[in-house]
Amino acid sequence: xxxxxxxxxxxxxxxxxxxxxxxxxxxxxxxxxxxxxxxxxxxxxxxxxxxxxxxxxxxxxxxxxxxxxxxxxxxxxxxxxxxxxxxxxxxxxxxxxxxxxxxxxxxxxxxxxxxxxxxxxxxxxxxxxxxxxxxxxxxxxxxxxxxxxxxxxxxxxxxxxxxxxxxxxxxxxxxxxxxxxxxxxxxxxxxxxxxxxxxxxxxxxxxxxxxxxxxxxxxxxxxxxxxxxxxxxxxxxxxxxxxxxxxxxxxxxxxxxxxxxxxxxxxxxxxxxxxxxxxxxxxxxxxxxxxxxxxxxxxxxxxxxxxxxxxxxxxxxxxxxxxxxxxxxxxxxxxxxxxxxxxxxxxxxxxxxxxxxxxxxxxxxxxxxxxxxxxxxxxxxxxxxxxxxxxxxxxxxxxxxxxxxxxxxxxxxxxxxxxxxxxxxxxxxxxxxxxxxxxxxxx
Amino acid sequence: xxxxxxxxxxxxxxxxxxxxxxxxxxxxxxxxxxxxxxxxxxxxxxxxxxxxxxxxxxxxxxxxxxxxxxxxxxxxxxxxxxxxxxxxxxxxxxxxxxxxxxxxxxxxxxxxxxxxxxxxxxxxxxxxxxxxxxxxxxxxxxxxxxxxxxxxxxxxxxxxxxxxxxxxxxxxxxxxxxxxxxxxxxxxxxxxxxxxxxxxxxxxxxxxxxxxxxxxxxxxxxxxxxxxxxxxxxxxxxxxxxxxxxxxxxxxxxxxxxxxxxxxxxxxxxxxxxxxxxxxxxxxxxxxxxxxxxxxxxxxxxxxxxxxxxxxxxxxxxxxxxxxxxxxxxxxxxxxxxxxxxxxxxxxxxxxxxxxxxxxxxxxxxxxxxxxxxxxxxxxxxxxxxxxxxxxxxxxxxxxxxxxxxxxxxxxxxxxxxxxxxxxxxxxxxxxxxxxxxxxxxxxxxxxxxxxxxxxxxxxxxxxxxxxxxxxxxxxxxxxxxxxxxxxxx
Numbered sequence: 001x002x003x004x005x006x007x008x009x010x011x012x013x014x015x016x017x018x019x020x021x022x023x024x025x026x027x028x029x030x031x032x033x034x035x036x037x038x039x040x041x042x043x044x045x046x047x048x049x050x051x052x053x054x055x056x057x058x059x060x061x062x063x064x065x066x067x068x069x070x071x072x073x074x075x076x077x078x079x080x081x082x083x084x085x086x087x088x089x090x091x092x093x094x095x096x097x098x099x100x101x102x103x104x105x106x107x108x109x110x111x112x113x114x115x116x117x118x119x120x121x122x123x124x125x126x127x128x129x130x131x132x133x134x135x136x137x138x139x140x141x142x143x144x145x146x147x148x149x150x151x152x153x154x155x156x157x158x159x160x161x162x163x164x165x166x167x168x169x170x171x172x173x174x175x176x177x178x179x180x181x182x183x184x185x186x187x188x189x190x191x192x193x194x195x196x197x198x199x200x201x202x203x204x205x206x207x208x209x210x211x212x213x214x215x216x217x218x219x220x221x222x223x224x225x226x227x228x229x230x231x232x233x234x235x236x237x238x239x240x241x242x243x244x245x246x247x248x249x250x251x252x253x254x255x256x257x258x259x260x261x262x263x264x265x266x267x268x269x270x271x272x273x274x275x276x277x278x279x280x281x282x283x284x285x286x287x288x289x290x291x292x293x294x295x296x297x298x299x300x301x302x303x304x305x306x307x308x309x310x311x312x313x314x315x316x317x318x319x320x321x322x323x324x325x326x327x328x329x330x331x332x333x334x335x336x337x338x339x340x341x342x343x344x345x346x347x348x349x350x351x352x353x354x355x356x357x358x359x360x361x362x363x364x365x366x367x368x369x370x371x372x373x374x375x376x377x378x379x380x381x382x383x384x385x386x387x388x389x390x391x392x393x394x395x396x397x398x399x400x401x402x403x404x405x406x407x408x409x410x411x412x413x414x415x416x417x418x419x420x421x422x423x424x425x426x427x428x429x430x431x432x433x434x435x436x437x438x439x440x441x442x443x
Numbered sequence: 444x445x446x447x448x449x450x451x452x453x454x455x456x457x458x459x460x461x462x463x464x465x466x467x468x469x470x471x472x473x474x475x476x477x478x479x480x481x482x483x484x485x486x487x488x489x490x491x492x493x494x495x496x497x498x499x500x501x502x503x504x505x506x507x508x509x510x511x512x513x514x515x516x517x518x519x520x521x522x523x524x525x526x527x528x529x530x531x532x533x534x535x536x537x538x539x540x541x542x543x544x545x546x547x548x549x550x551x552x553x554x555x556x557x558x559x560x561x562x563x564x565x566x567x568x569x570x571x572x573x574x575x576x577x578x579x580x581x582x583x584x585x586x587x588x589x590x591x592x593x594x595x596x597x598x599x600x601x602x603x604x605x606x607x608x609x610x611x612x613x614x615x616x617x618x619x620x621x622x623x624x625x626x627x628x629x630x631x632x633x634x635x636x637x638x639x640x641x642x643x644x645x646x647x648x649x650x651x652x653x654x655x656x657x658x659x660x661x662x663x664x665x666x667x668x669x670x671x672x673x674x675x676x677x678x679x680x681x682x683x684x685x686x687x688x689x690x691x692x693x694x695x696x697x698x699x700x701x702x703x704x705x706x707x708x709x710x711x712x713x714x715x716x717x718x719x720x721x722x723x724x725x726x727x728x729x730x731x732x733x734x735x736x737x738x739x740x741x742x743x744x745x746x747x748x749x750x751x752x753x754x755x756x757x758x759x760x761x762x763x764x765x766x767x768x769x770x771x772x773x774x775x776x777x778x779x780x781x782x783x784x785x786x787x788x789x790x791x792x793x794x795x796x797x798x799x800x801x802x803x804x805x806x807x808x809x810x811x812x813x814x815x816x817x818x819x820x821x822x823x824x825x826x827x828x829x830x831x832x833x834x835x836x837x838x839x840x841x842x843x844x845x846x847x848x849x850x851x852x853x854x855x856x857x858x859x860x861x862x863x864x865x866x867x868x869x870x871x872x873x874x875x876x877x878x879x880x881x882x883x884x885x886x887x888x889x890x891x892x893x894x895x896x897x898x899x900x901x902x903x904x905x906x907x908x909x910x911x912x913x914x915x916x917x918x919x920x921x922x923x924x925x926x927x928x929x930x931x932x933x
Contacts, residue, residue, distance in 0.1 A: 209520065213655040217520055221543055283461045285864075286916065287909045288871030291889060295466075295905045298893050299473045376751055380875055383753050386893055396753075403757055403879070406765040406774075416754035424749040 015361075018436040025432020028425040035422065039161040046103035046155035050090050054097040055083070062090075063101060091140060092129040104140055105152035107159040107393040114142060115150030117408040145410040147401045153410060156393040157418050163394045164422060167309055167378040168371040174313025175374075176367050179320025184359065186277035186321070187328025188351060194271045199259030201269045207252025215245030277325070281318045289315060293377060297387035308387045312374050320366045327359035361437040368430030372423045379419045395419050444924065451920060455913050462909045463680065466902040467665050471515060473898040476535050480689050480896075481505040506533035508676045509686075510667045514660040524549035524651035527658055536602035543604035548643050549651040557639040558601075564632045565597050586623065593619050593629075606644075613637055685903035690895050695903045699885065703907070705777060706877070706884035710869045713807035717865070718858075721812050725819025726854075730846060732824060741820070747813035752872055756806045756879045763802065772798050775881035803880045807872065811865045818861055822854040829853075852926065859922045866915035870908050 020026050038045070049062035058072045062085040072081040090098070105111065113127050114136075120143060124136035136142075144153040196204075216223070219241050226237035259265045293311055300307045331337060332355065340350050382388040382396030390397075395415040402411025482501045506512050514530045521527070524545050532538045537558075544554050593616060600612040616633060620626040668686075671679025678684035685695040724744075728737045764774035777799045783792050826832065827850055835845045877886035885904055892900035 209657075210655060213520055213522075214653075217655075218522065218546070218652060221546060279457070283458050286458060286867070286912045287462065287465075287905065288867045288912060290871035290874055291905055291908050294874065294889060294893060295469055295901050298896070298898070298901055299469055301474055372749065379751065380753060384875065384878060384890060386890075399754065399757065402761075406761045407767060409761055412754070412757045412761055416751065416758065419751050420749065420754060423751065424746070427745070427749045 015436045019432055022432045022435060024428055025436075028428040028432065031421070031425050032429065035161055035425070036165060038158060039165045042159045042162050045101060046105065046107065046152075046158040047101050048090060048104055048106045048109055049085055050098050050100045052097070052099040053090070053093075053095050055093060055095040056081070057096075060085075062088075091126075094129070100139065103143075103152065103155050103158060105142070105155040107156040108151060108391055110150040111142070111146060111152065112150055114146050116148055117146065117405055117411070118142060118150075119145045119408070120410055144414050145408070147398070147408070147411055148404065151393065153398060153414060156398050157395065157414060160393060160395040160398065160415070160418065161422075163305060163392065164375050164378065164419070167305070167312065168375045168422075168426070171309045171312035171316070171374045171378075172367050172371045174310065175317035175370055176320050176363065178314070179317035179366075180324050180356075180360065180363055182277050182280075182317070183321035183324030183363070184328050184351070184356065186274045187325035187359070188332060188355065189273040190329075191272040191274045192270055194273050195268045196271070197256070197260045197265060198267050198269055199262065199265035200253065200256035201271075202265075203252045203256030203259060204249070207249050207256075210252070211245045211248035214248050215241045219244075274325075277321070281321055284315065284318050290377065290380065293381070294384075294386055297381070300387065303387055303389040305388060305392060308378060308381060311387070312377055316370055316374065316377075319370060320363050323362045323366050324359055327362050328355060331355050331358055362434075365430050365434040365437065368426055368433055372426035372430070375419065375426070376423055444921075447924065448917070448921065451917055455917075458913065459910070462906060463669065464665075466906050467668060469905075470898045470902045471664070473896070475896055477509060477689060477898075478502050478505045478511060478533060481509070481692070502533060510664050510672065510677070513667060514658070514663045516663055516665050517660060519658045519660070521656050521658055522546070522549075522652045523654035523656050524551060524648070525656070526551040526555070534601075540602045540604040544643070546652055547604070547649065548647040549649040550643060550646050553639065553643045553646055557636065557643055560632070560636040560639045561597070561601055564629070564636050565594075565601070567629050567632060589619060589622060609640065613640075680906070685906075686899040688900055689897045695900055698888065698900070699903060699907065702883060702885050702888050704884075705882050706870070706873050706886060707911075709803060709807050709876075709882070709884070710866070710873065712804060713811060713869055714862075714865060716804070716808045717812040717815050720808075721815035721819060722858075725816040726823055726846065726851060728816070728820045729823030729827060729854075730842075732827075740816075744813045744816050747809050748817065750810070752806055752810055753875045753879060755809065756802070756876055759802050759805065760879070772802050777882050803876055803882060806876050806880075807869060810872070811869060814865065815858060815861070818858050819854065822857040823850060826850045826854045855926050856923065859919055859926060862919040862922070863912075863916045867908075867912040870911060 019029075044051070044063050047063050051061065051063050053060045053062060056072050057075055058070065060070050060083070062070075065085065068086055069082055069084045072083060073079075074081065090100075091104070113133075114124050118124055122145070124142055125133050126136045126140060127133050142152050142154070144157065146152055147156075219237070223234070223237050223241065227234045292315055296311050296315070297308065300311070337350060337354060340354050345354075378388070379394065379396035379399070382392075382394040383400045385397070385400065388394060388397065395418050398411060398415040399419070402408050402415070405411075479502075482498055482505060512531045512533055514527075522545075525542070526545070529538060529541060529545075532541065541554060541558060545551055548554065596612060596616050596619070600609065600616070603609050603612060613633070613636075617630070620630045620633065667677065667679070669680050671677045671682060671684060677686060683696050685699070687693065688695050688698060691698075724740060728740050731737050760774055761768070763769050763771045778792075778796050783795055787795075832845060832850055835849050840849075873884060873886035874889050875886070876882070877884045878890050881887065885908070889901065889904050891897070892904070
């Protein structure tokens with residue numbers, strides 16, 4: 001037990017040392033950490049709200065504040081003034097002290113004085129509070145230009161990091177949960193392992209229909225209404241439905257167990273798990289992924305980034321599942337699993353303690369590649385303007401806005417570069433992982 | 444071999460069925476009412492009654508034509524209380540309202556009576572009993588407005604299911620009807636509607652909802668979608684009829700036939716080009732492993748591989764199709780805007796189209812090219828370390844023979860298997876590239892369909908591209924059998 005644990009950690013340590021030796025992958029790992037930090041602090045790094053502002057004797061921290069407004073009291077005449085953070089004109093305010101964020105623009109707020117594609121090296125103007133037009137102060141420059149509406153490209157890029165990384169990580173979490181579970185199930189159980197008596201199988205089949213009827217079909221209008229009320233209400237109703245569903249199913253399971261006593265119904269039925277899952281994978285991979293995702297997002301009622309994540313997650317687990325399945329198939333024939341079985345360990349222990357940790361390594365590689373392709377898919381979708389809400393600034397939507405005017409090269413080069421770098425980083429990371437985890441390639 | 448191909452085809456059938464099911468599920472769940480979209484805007488005219496009548500008839504016609512008055516699928520789960528004729532009601536809101544009433548009260552018979560009474564009320568000619576003098580008098584517009592108001596209230600009533608709301612609507616309509624004496628006939632009808640509603644509540648039997656019921660329908664929407672209805676309105680997907688486009692009302696098959704050419708042209712061209720270019724590069728890189736050329740080409744291929752197609756396409760456009768930088772190629776389309784000159788031969792047409800094709804072809808090809816080269820390099824590397832290669836060297840064969848005759852043939856398998864994944868990637872990629880280069884193919888049609896909520900088109904494209912992918916798999920399998928003599932497929 002302790003030996004095995006040590007072995008495991010040794011294995012991973014070895015992989016890590018190997019991974020570090022691969023300079024390219026290691027740099028990518030560092031870039032990834034940088035991007036993650038950037039994504040986390042993006043709303044504070046690139047925002048038009050100042051970090052700190054002292055105005056008429058009141059100190060404010062608009063960028064870090066949860067409330068959107070602040071009441072000022074004039075010490076001289078006792079009048080109160082209200083400042084609403086998101087619409088206040090900070091750049092023209094004659095505050096006593098003001099500290100701006102490093103990038104002084106929010107991604108989806110327009111700078112009307114510099115609208116209509118102002119390039120990074122073009123003349124940018126600033127209108128002072130007394131109406132004079134002057135050259136842009138260096139502090140307020142649009143370092144990477146603006147788009148047609150006058151939105152700052154750099155700010156959009158920084159805040160877009162968030163969307164991209166989130167899409168990559170969340171959709172791949174969904175995909176890897178499904179993929180590892182189904183792949184593991186198919187690989188470990190095969191066609192000949194999962195079996196039950198006829199009584200239980202038939203009773204459960206009927207039970208599934210009945211449980212679905214009482215759990216979801218009869219309550220369909222409850223659920224529908226709950227979804228239109230609020231998310232928490234919907235969650236509650238779905239939970240109730242789930243409980244009813246599992247209770248009815250359990251009831252049928254007991255009935256099935258009782259039926260087993262009849263000799264005819266005691267005969268065992270094998271459930272071809274592997275064949276079923278392999279077929280599902282085959283069907284999914286025979287549809288062009290992008291067209292499938294586009295078709296599904298067409299029926300999503302509202303455009304939201306969460307929907308895109310879920311759709312990408314639900315459609316891109318096949319690679320992970322196939323690798324996990326193959327790995328499980330290989331591992332279950334190995335001696336140490338056989339000896340674990342011979343020692344009389346429980347199935348659960350064999351799967352989770354012995355098989356899964358070894359099978360997960362190749363899946364990890366597939367996940368790294370999957371993140372890259374999920375990011376690519378998302379940016380393609382927002383490039384085409386499908387599924388992603390139009391007011392959300394992402395790398396893809398920025399790139400798309402550059403298509404309308406060929407002279408605005410900065411709208412094409414920088415967002416594209418951001419996508420390219422992120423995708424490359426994940427791909428290189430995947431390769432590094434693959435080399436590090438493959439003992440044959442170790443020196 | 445032939446039996447193998449036939450077998451492979453047979454395996455495709457379940458896959459295809461599931462794909463059509465998935466497509467069908469998407470189209471059934473699509474938001475919006477297709478009938479509403481098909482009914483053209485009502486003709487202008489002040490005969491209000493006949494106008495709504497006309498619209499209703501049109502709606503009924505389209506419902507029938509699109510097969511929406513049929514049950515959805517072969518099997519359906521319902522409660523004992525539910526009627527099996529509910530699907531014949533073509534208005535989605537009304538259907539839902541009735542369904543909700545059933546799930547609340549459970550007595551379909553009474554609800555049906557209520558609905559029929561309501562329909563009778565809705566179809567009443569309010570002005571039939573009126574004096575023509577009043578109708579053409581100064582109050583004419585007022586009366587018509589009143590009738591419109593009552594009509595809209597009735598439509599809302601039909602779609603309501605909550606007790607409070609229904610009672611409210613009853614009251615409102617009653618008040619409106621009291622305004623003019625010649626509405627008396629309508630009032631009578633409203634009374635009977637109200638009575639039938641009270642009957643529903645009085646004889647409520649909600650227990651019926653707790654009894655599940657399985658229904659089977661031989662004639663249903665899915666069946667009709669697949670097999671058609673005997674050629675009356677649709678020939679069915681199996682005979683190549685995908686229905687009609689919601690936007691232009693043209694048959695979808697015709698639209699796709701006119702578009703699929705360019706998509707196939709670019710996909711096949713790019714796959715062929717990619718294979719031709721990548722084989723020598725991959726093999727060379729593997730043979731000269733570790734050399735300078737290998738390192739440079741590896742890096743370059745990797746960069747190409749992770750380059751987003753839409754970025755490269757846009758970059759190419761703003762450099763080579765931009766009048767300000769280099770205007771070597773046109774920015775959009777596949778042929779001159781004015782069309783081909785009349786009476787020119789095939790080769791002249793090709794020459795006219797060539798500048799339009801170059802940039803898209805590059806974008807279509809580069810990513811599969813990079814992927815293929817890398818695959819070939821890896822598989823060659825593996826083969827070159829095998830014992831039989833050493834034996835061949837020891838025998839004194841020259842490099843060319845070793846590489847092409849012994850190593851390459853065995854390194855071919857992986858790149859044949861990846862054909863199955865290269866082809867769908869190319870077809871899927873066409874969605875983006877055709878939009879950027881405005882190529883009139885299936886990809887740009889997909890985007891059009893999405894933006895206009897043209898669901899039958901989306902489903903048709905999903906199904907067709909999946910079929911093309913399956914054909915790609917089949918080709919890969921056959922090629923595999925041809926190259927590898929060990930495989931006999933028996």
